[in-house]
Amino acid sequence: MKQILSAVAVGASIGLAGLGAATAPASAEGLKIGFLATLSGPPAVLGQHMRDGFLLGVKQAGGKLGGMDTDVIVVDDELKPDAALTKVQGLLERDKVDIMAGVVFSNVMMAVYKPIVQSETIFIGANAGPSPIAGKGCSKYFFSTSYQNDQNHEVMGRYASQKGYGKMVVMAPNYQAGKDAIAGFKRHYTGEVAAEIYTKLGQLDFSAELARIADLKPDAIFTFMPGGMGVNLVKQYSQAGLKDVIPFLSTFTVDETTLPATKDLAVGLYSGAEWAPNLDNPANAKFVRDFKAEYGYAPSLYAAQGYDAAQLIDGAVGMAGIKDKVALLSALNAAPFESVRGDFKFNTNQFPIQDFYLTKAVKDGNSYVTEAVEKVFDDFGDAYAGSCRMN
Amino acid sequence: MSTTLLAVQTLNGMQLGILLFLIAAGLTLVFGVMDFINLAHGVQYMLGAYLAVAAYKLTGSFWLALPLALLAALACGLLLEFLVFRHLYDRDHLDQVLATFGVILFLNEAVKVIWGAAPLSVPVPELLNGSIRLFENFNYPVYRVALLGTGLGVAALLYVLVTRTRVGMLVRAGASNAPMVAALGVNIRRLFMIVFGFGAMLAGFAGIMAAPILSVEPGMGDNLLILAFVVIVIGGIGSIRGAFLSALLIGLVDTLGRSFATDIARMLLPPSAANDVGPAIASMLIYILMAGVLFFRPSGLFPVRTA
Incomplete structure (x- = not known):
C-alpha cells in the first residue's frame, strides 16, 4: 500500500512539474x-x-x-x-x-x-x-x-572509373554505414574490386590490412574511415610508404576535422565532398x-x-x-x-x-585544408x- | 597468401603484442600484487599520449618529450594513488571498480577540456622516420621496428627487475601472499605505491610510444584496456612472464585473424557470406581463445604459485 501511495505521489509531482513547464509563457516574437x-x-x-x-x-x-x-x-x-x-x-x-x-x-x-x-x-x-x-x-x-549518405561514396566510385582504375581494394569498418559506403562506391565503379576489407569499428592498428593491400598491389584504394580511425589509417598508410605508390581515395576520412592530427602525412590524399573551402x-x-x-x-x-x-x-x-x-x-x-x-x-x-567534387588535402600557410580539384558530379x-x- | 605476407603479418602481430604487453604489465602487477582492479589503467595510457603531445609542443623534440612525458606520467600516477587509489586498497572489488570507472570518466572529460575533442598527434622523430625494405615491395616503417625493439628491451628489463632484485622479490612475494609479506616487516603500503607508480609509468610509456602511430584522442585507452584484461587473464594474473607471452599470443592471433579470416572463410563459403563471416570471426577470435583458456586452465597459462 505504501508503495502504491508513493507511486501516486511521484506521479502527481511529475504531472505538476509538467504543468508548470507547459504554463511558462512562451516569448511572443x-x-x-x-x-x-x-x-x-x-x-x-x-x-x-x-x-x-x-x-x-x-x-x-x-x-x-x-x-x-x-x-x-x-x-x-x-x-x-x-x-x-x-x-x-x-x-x-x-x-x-x-x-x-x-x-x-x-x-x-x-x-x-x-x-x-x-x-x-x-x-x-x-x-x-x-x-x-x-x-x-x-x-x-x-x-x-x-x-544523402551514399553520395560522397558515389563520387569516389565515379572518379575511380573516370581515372581508369581497373583493380581496387575497398575498406570500411564493419557496421551499417561502412557497408553502405562500399555499396555506394560500387554503384558508380565499373572496374574490379580485388578485395573488400571490413575492419572492426574503432580499430586502431591497420598494419595487417596495409600489408594485405601492399600484397594485392591495387591501382588505388577506397576507404571510409571516419574520426580517429581515419587518423590512424592515414598516419600508418603514409608511414608504410604506400602514400606515393597507391592512390588513396576516401570519404569522411581526410577533412578539416582530422587534418590537424595527420598534417603532412595526409597531404595529397583524395576525398569526395560537396564543399571545400576554396x-x-x-x-x-x-x-x-x-x-x-x-x-x-x-x-x-x-x-x-x-x-x-x-x-x-x-x-x-x-x-x-x-x-x-x-x-x-x-x-x-x-x-x-x-x-x-x-x-x-x-x-x-x-x-x-x-555539385560534388574531388578534394585533395593541401597545406595552406600554417593550416591544413582540403581543396576542390575537380567537379565529379554536376547538379x-x-x-x-x-x-x-x-x- | 604468400609467405612474405605471412612474415610481415607475424611482425605486425608481435608489434601489437608488445604494445599490449607494456600496458598489461602494469595492470597485472597491480592486480596480482595488490588485488586491486584498476579500470583507470587505460586512461593512464591515454594520459601518457597526451603528455607526450604537450611535451612535444613545449620542446619541439621527441627525444626531450619522451623523458619529460615519462616523468609527468609517473607524477600523475603517484598523484592518483595518493588522492584516490590509496583509500581503496582495503575496500572490496566493487568499490574499486566504481571508483576507478569514475576516474576514467573524469580523465576522459578532463583531457577534452584541456586539449579539445579533435584528435592530436606527435610526429615520428626524424631519426626513425622512413621505412626499410624487408622483402620486395614490402616496406616496413622504421619506427615500428624501433617500437618492437624498445618493447623487448623493456620486457627484458622488467624480467631482471622482478627476478634479480630485492624489490622484485618483494613484489613476487606480495603477489603470492601479501599479508605474510607485511607480517615479515615489509612496508607493504610503500611497496604498493612503488608498484602502482611503476605500472602507471609503463602505461604512460606505451601511450608515448603509440602517439606517433595512433591518433591521440579522448577515450583512446578504453579499447586497449579490455584487450589488456584479456591478456592478463590468459597469462595468469600477477605473472609478468605470462603477460609477455600472452600479449604476443593475442597480438598474433588478432593480427593473423584479421588478415586471413576472410580468405579462409572464402574457401568454405560463397564470397558475400564470407565477407560477413570473416570479419565477425576475426574480431571474436581472441575472446574465443580467452574462453578456451578459462575453461581448461582457469588460473591462466602461467599462473603465479600461491600459498
Whole structure:
C-alpha cells in the first residue's frame, strides 16, 4: 500500500512539474531552435564543427534569423540514440521549439526522425542522411542541408572509373554505414574490386590490412574511415610508404576535422565532398574568413552544412514568418539563401541537388585544408528520391 | 597468401603484442600484487599520449618529450594513488571498480577540456622516420621496428627487475601472499605505491610510444584496456612472464585473424557470406581463445604459485 501511495505521489509531482513547464509563457516574437549534435566522446569534434557553423550563421544575422529574436538550445546527443530521443522529447514538449536542426550520426537520426516529423516540427538535417528518410520515409517537415549518405561514396566510385582504375581494394569498418559506403562506391565503379576489407569499428592498428593491400598491389584504394580511425589509417598508410605508390581515395576520412592530427602525412590524399573551402563564390569566401576569425580553426564540411542550415532558416523565416506553417514549408522548399557551395536546390525528397567534387588535402600557410580539384558530379540528386512519396 | 605476407603479418602481430604487453604489465602487477582492479589503467595510457603531445609542443623534440612525458606520467600516477587509489586498497572489488570507472570518466572529460575533442598527434622523430625494405615491395616503417625493439628491451628489463632484485622479490612475494609479506616487516603500503607508480609509468610509456602511430584522442585507452584484461587473464594474473607471452599470443592471433579470416572463410563459403563471416570471426577470435583458456586452465597459462 505504501508503495502504491508513493507511486501516486511521484506521479502527481511529475504531472505538476509538467504543468508548470507547459504554463511558462512562451516569448511572443521569438524563434526557438533545438540543435542536436554529438558533443561528447571521440567524435565530438564533428558536432563541434557543425554547431560552430550554425551559431556563426545565427551571429551573422545579428542573433535574429529571419528578423526574429533567435534562441538556439544546443543539446548533446552523446551518440546514444536512446539519450538523444529523451532529449529531443524534452525539446519538443518542454521547450516547445519551433524548429529542430543538426544531427551528426545516422543512428541518432533514425532514432529522433520519426518523433520530430510526427510532431509536425520543421527539422533541418545538417549532416546525417540515411537512405530510409531520403526514400520511403521522407517527410515534408524534413529538409537536409548536407547530402544523402551514399553520395560522397558515389563520387569516389565515379572518379575511380573516370581515372581508369581497373583493380581496387575497398575498406570500411564493419557496421551499417561502412557497408553502405562500399555499396555506394560500387554503384558508380565499373572496374574490379580485388578485395573488400571490413575492419572492426574503432580499430586502431591497420598494419595487417596495409600489408594485405601492399600484397594485392591495387591501382588505388577506397576507404571510409571516419574520426580517429581515419587518423590512424592515414598516419600508418603514409608511414608504410604506400602514400606515393597507391592512390588513396576516401570519404569522411581526410577533412578539416582530422587534418590537424595527420598534417603532412595526409597531404595529397583524395576525398569526395560537396564543399571545400576554396569553392569560388562570395558566400563561401565570407564564411571561411569569418569562421576562422570567430573560432580560430579552419571549417570543415560539417561546419559548412551547419552554416547553410542557419542560412536556410534565416531566408525562409524572413520570407514567411513562423505563424503559417504551410507558407514556411514552401518558403524552405524554395531554398531562399546563398549556399556556400554555390548551386543548391531541393530535390523532390527535400535533399539537396548539388555539385560534388574531388578534394585533395593541401597545406595552406600554417593550416591544413582540403581543396576542390575537380567537379565529379554536376547538379546531382540521390538515388532514393524516386521512392519518396511526399505527404 | 604468400609467405612474405605471412612474415610481415607475424611482425605486425608481435608489434601489437608488445604494445599490449607494456600496458598489461602494469595492470597485472597491480592486480596480482595488490588485488586491486584498476579500470583507470587505460586512461593512464591515454594520459601518457597526451603528455607526450604537450611535451612535444613545449620542446619541439621527441627525444626531450619522451623523458619529460615519462616523468609527468609517473607524477600523475603517484598523484592518483595518493588522492584516490590509496583509500581503496582495503575496500572490496566493487568499490574499486566504481571508483576507478569514475576516474576514467573524469580523465576522459578532463583531457577534452584541456586539449579539445579533435584528435592530436606527435610526429615520428626524424631519426626513425622512413621505412626499410624487408622483402620486395614490402616496406616496413622504421619506427615500428624501433617500437618492437624498445618493447623487448623493456620486457627484458622488467624480467631482471622482478627476478634479480630485492624489490622484485618483494613484489613476487606480495603477489603470492601479501599479508605474510607485511607480517615479515615489509612496508607493504610503500611497496604498493612503488608498484602502482611503476605500472602507471609503463602505461604512460606505451601511450608515448603509440602517439606517433595512433591518433591521440579522448577515450583512446578504453579499447586497449579490455584487450589488456584479456591478456592478463590468459597469462595468469600477477605473472609478468605470462603477460609477455600472452600479449604476443593475442597480438598474433588478432593480427593473423584479421588478415586471413576472410580468405579462409572464402574457401568454405560463397564470397558475400564470407565477407560477413570473416570479419565477425576475426574480431571474436581472441575472446574465443580467452574462453578456451578459462575453461581448461582457469588460473591462466602461467599462473603465479600461491600459498
